[in-house]
Amino acid sequence: MVTVDARYSLVELMICAAARQLEDNKTAVIGTGAPLAAAMLAQKTTAPNLVILFEAGAMAPILERLPISVSGSETQTRALVHGSMDEVMETCQRGLVDYTFLGGAQIDMYGNLNSTMIGGDYHRPKVRLPGSGGANDLASLCWKTMATMQHDVRRFVPKVDFITSPGYLTGPGAREAAGLPPGTGPYKVISTLGVMGFDPLSKRMQVESLHPGVTREDIAAATGFEMLFAARLEVTPEPTDEQLEILRTQVDPQGMILGKPERRKAG
Amino acid sequence: MIELEGDIQPVGELFQSPDVNAAREFFRQKSRAMVDKRMSVREAVERFIHDGDYIATGGFGSVRFSSAVLHEIVRTRKRNLGFSGHSTTHDFQILAAGHVIDRCDIAYVVGLEIRGLSPNGRRFMESGAVRTTEWSNAGLGWRYKAAAMGVPFLPARVMLGSDTLRYSAGRLIEDPFTGQKLLAVPALYPDVGIIHVHQADIYGNAQIDGTSIVDLDLAKASKRLIVTTERMVETEEFRRDPRKTSIPYWQVDAVCHVPFGSYPGNMPFEYFSDERHLAEWVEVEQDEARFAAFLDKFIYGADNFETYLALAAGEQRLAELRSLEILKRS
Numbered sequence: 168m169v170t171v172d173a174r175y176s177l178v179e180l181m182i183c184a185a186a187r188q189l190e191d192n193k194t195a196v197i198g199t200g201a202p203l204a205a206a207m208l209a210q211k212t213t214a215p216n217l218v219i220l221f222e223a224g225a226m227a228p229i230l231e232r233l234p235i236s237v238s239g240s241e242t243q244t245r246a247l248v249h250g251s252m253d254e255v256m257e258t259c260q261r262g263l264v265d266y267t268f269l270g271g272a273q274i275d276m277y278g279n280l281n282s283t284m285i286g287g288d289y290h291r292p293k294v295r296l297p298g299s300g301g302a303n304d305l306a307s308l309c310w311k312t313m314a315t316m317q318h319d320v321r322r323f324v325p326k327v328d329f330i331t332s333p334g335y336l337t338g339p340g341a342r343e344a345a346g347l348p349p350g351t352g353p354y355k356v357i358s359t360l361g362v363m364g365f366d367p368l369s370k371r372m373q374v375e376s377l378h379p380g381v382t383r384e385d386i387a388a389a390t391g392f393e394m395l396f397a398a399r400l401e402v403t404p405e406p407t408d409e410q411l412e413i414l415r416t417q418v419d420p421q422g423m424i425l426g427k428p429e430r431r432k433a434g
Numbered sequence: 435m436i437e438l439e440g441d442i443q444p445v446g447e448l449f450q451s452p453d454v455n456a457a458r459e460f461f462r463q464k465s466r467a468m469v470d471k472r473m474s475v476r477e478a479v480e481r482f483i484h485d486g487d488y489i490a491t492g493g494f495g496s497v498r499f500s501s502a503v504l505h506e507i508v509r510t511r512k513r514n515l516g517f518s519g520h521s522t523t524h525d526f527q528i529l530a531a532g533h534v535i536d537r538c539d540i541a542y543v544v545g546l547e548i549r550g551l552s553p554n555g556r557r558f559m560e561s562g563a564v565r566t567t568e569w570s571n572a573g574l575g576w577r578y579k580a581a582a583m584g585v586p587f588l589p590a591r592v593m594l595g596s597d598t599l600r601y602s603a604g605r606l607i608e609d610p611f612t613g614q615k616l617l618a619v620p621a622l623y624p625d626v627g628i629i630h631v632h633q634a635d636i637y638g639n640a641q642i643d644g645t646s647i648v649d650l651d652l653a654k655a656s657k658r659l660i661v662t663t664e665r666m667v668e669t670e671e672f673r674r675d676p677r678k679t680s681i682p683y684w685q686v687d688a689v690c691h692v693p694f695g696s697y698p699g700n701m702p703f704e705y706f707s708d709e710r711h712l713a714e715w716v717e718v719e720q721d722e723a724r725f726a727a728f729l730d731k732f733i734y735g736a737d738n739f740e741t742y743l744a745l746a747a748g749e750q751r752l753a754e755l756r757s758l759e760i761l762k763r764s
Binding site for chain 2: 200221225260297300308341424
């Protein structure tokens with residue numbers, strides 16, 4: 168279904184698309200995994216003054232090695248502050264943090280994210296997942312929330328089994344009615360098939376760009392709810408040679424996120 | 435308490451009382467004596483952790499966590515412990531291995547960040563053996579902070595509108611000044627806090643380098659506090675530069691000298707995590723019989739944490755982990 172240029176893998180395409188969303192001279196709390204690779208890539212290319220914050224307390228590090236944990240030594244290299252979690256979360260609550268980048272097991276059309284459990288009964292989960300961690304806090308408090316997701320009908324669902332982290336909840340006005348800070352909410356979802364934004368009026372997810380080789384039909388078929396499409400549909404820019412070089416040699420030479428070099432082409 | 439119509443009413447169980455007056459009475463009785471609190475991990479666990487207690491770990495999962503104390507809890511087969519699952523990963527994995535907890539405040543459990551999910555942790559949590567209440571990291575962190583401040587709750591703007599709120603034991607309140615809807619998170623006073631630090635003196639003055647996560651508040655909120663430390667230093671270290679005092683001695687009940695006490699986790703400025711051993715742990719958890727044998731070898735069959743270090747790593751590997759550490763002291 169998806170044809171990927173032999174030059175790069177799908178994961179690399181997603182990381183580059185994610186990195187593009189992070190503006191220079193902004194603040195972002197970043198979670199572990201692909202978003203972190205994106206933030207590190209952005210810091211080494213288009214956003215050298217991106218202020219990266221980690222929920223465990225490191226603020227404004229210059230990343231030298233891809234962190235395994237959001238609290239590890241790698242998050243603290245050349246940081247301006249070795250602070251605490253409450254400091255970082257309070258910085259978010261005060262309104263100083265522009266972006267956050269999350270993941271999850273399920274997402275719905277309002278960008279509500281589930282990372283707590285799969286099943287119908289909270290007390291007897293079919294699958295117990297980690298829970299919020301800092302995700303709920305970040306989705307509640309940061310100005311713009313982004314997520315990276317594998318795109319299929321098990322993950323893009325009509326109704327998430329558990330709203331761990333709030334998207335637009337039940338639609339326009341629902342966040343504010345719940346008491347969440349006005350003007351916050353989901354901003355982009357970067358999936359294995361495309362980049363989605365949210366319609367400003369209905370607050371519903373809509374495709375803004377299709378990854379190279381992906382069709383509208385592919386996305387519709389891989390989505391469990393009715394996906395909207397922007398009037399002007401773009402194609403997600405392919406990674407440049409420079410981005411790929413930095414990603415592979417400086418960001419993740421060990422292949423923790425990108426996979427081992429020999430398997431990279433599999434996409 | 436204002437009941438706000440049409441809003442989510444949390445149904446979660448509150449495991450620890452946020453009664454600030456009871457906590458004050460406890461702290462009133464707590465000794466302020468500047469006495470030598472050094473003891474073995476075995477003695478600390480025996481004296482301060484009892485079946486049924488509610489415990490909380492410092493650090494962040496596999497980073498600066500007190501591995502030795504958690505092993506001892508499992509080795510001595512403690513039962514019916516309550517646990518604060520604040521951003522836990524390998525620490526939860528150890529407690530789940532021993533089936534020592536029966537109730538848990540959850541912000542993050544079972545997950546291992548980039549390392550995936552703990553198969554045994556999942557089995558344990560899906561078995562129904564553990565009563566659970568949901569929180570977020572900030573929500574649970576601010577619960578320690580409320581306790582540290584000596585107030586029964588703190589208002590917060592997280593968890594609102596979500597199922598995390600629904601299955602929490604927070605309460606919706608209205609800001610008396612602006613009418614803004616807020617979440618009240620109740621003070622959390624753990625019976626025992628367990629924190630690993632870089633250096634400490636014999637009385638319990640303790641220094642944490644790098645990020646402190648929520649440990650400064652946890653240290654204040656805990657009724658009893660066990661500190662394990664990489665190094666012992668003279669009190670003069672702290673008197674000369676009080677910025678080094680992350681935790682003052684009067685909050686501390688036990689000081690245990692445990693070099694590599696965060697193994698197989700990362701200890702910033704000291705050593706990196708042993709990813710090989712952590713990967714083996716996850717891998718072996720997939721099979722219950724193999725995992726039982728693994729635990730017999732590394733925990734139940736080991737006399738103490740030093741034996742585990744020798745079995746799982748050995749001197750050469752430990753030296754290697756020191757060289758893999760990326761943060762260097764200036």
